[in-house]
Amino acid sequence: MSNSLKGIIFAFLGTLNKDGSPQVTPTWIGIVEDEGQELILINTARDRIKQKNVSRDPRVSISPVDEENPYSMITIKGRVVDQTTNGADEHIDKLAKRYLNAERYPAHSSNVKRIILKIKPEKSFYLPPRYIEYLEKIK
Numbered sequence: 001m002s003n004s005l006k007g008i009i010f011a012f013l014g015t016l017n018k019d020g021s022p023q024v025t026p027t028w029i030g031i032v033e034d035e036g037q038e039l040i041l042i043n044t045a046r047d048r049i050k051q052k053n054v055s056r057d058p059r060v061s062i063s064p065v066d067e068e069n070p071y072s073m074i075t076i077k078g079r080v081v082d083q084t085t086n087g088a089d090e091h092i093d094k095l096a097k098r099y100l101n102a103e104r105y106p107a108h109s110s111n112v113k114r115i116i117l118k119i120k121p122e123k124s125f126y127l128p129p130r131y132i133e134y135l136e137k138i139k
């Protein structure tokens with residue numbers, strides 16, 4: 001999984017609202033090895049809708065966008081298995097370095113408590129790059 005999630009990959013995180021309707025958020029992602037298993041990390045602020053949703057129902061769906069070919073398709077279904085504030089500020093700085101080439105996350109605020117959502121992938125689907133011949137023509 002981690003090879004397909006290297007680089008500057010934006011992902012769409014799907015959670016379930018209280019009424020059962022879907023809620024989708026574009027987000028940065030990271031990966032960590034934990035006890036021999038890869039977990040997907042998403043850093044957010046405490047009490048944002050996605051954090052509230054996964055606190056009530058930990059099921060999520062993640063759809064990363066391949067920067068090399070956006071016509072590839074990856075869908076990951078999983079569960080949030082942990083939420084932690086430990087190291088969350090440092091983690092968002094690390095993501096800011098990767099995604100913005102900034103030493104520090106520019107939107108840090110003393111009014112916002114960062115939290116890391118740790119997601120255990122349970123099922124994934126991958127459709128390899130398509131339409132490559134058309135992408136070459138438009139470059």
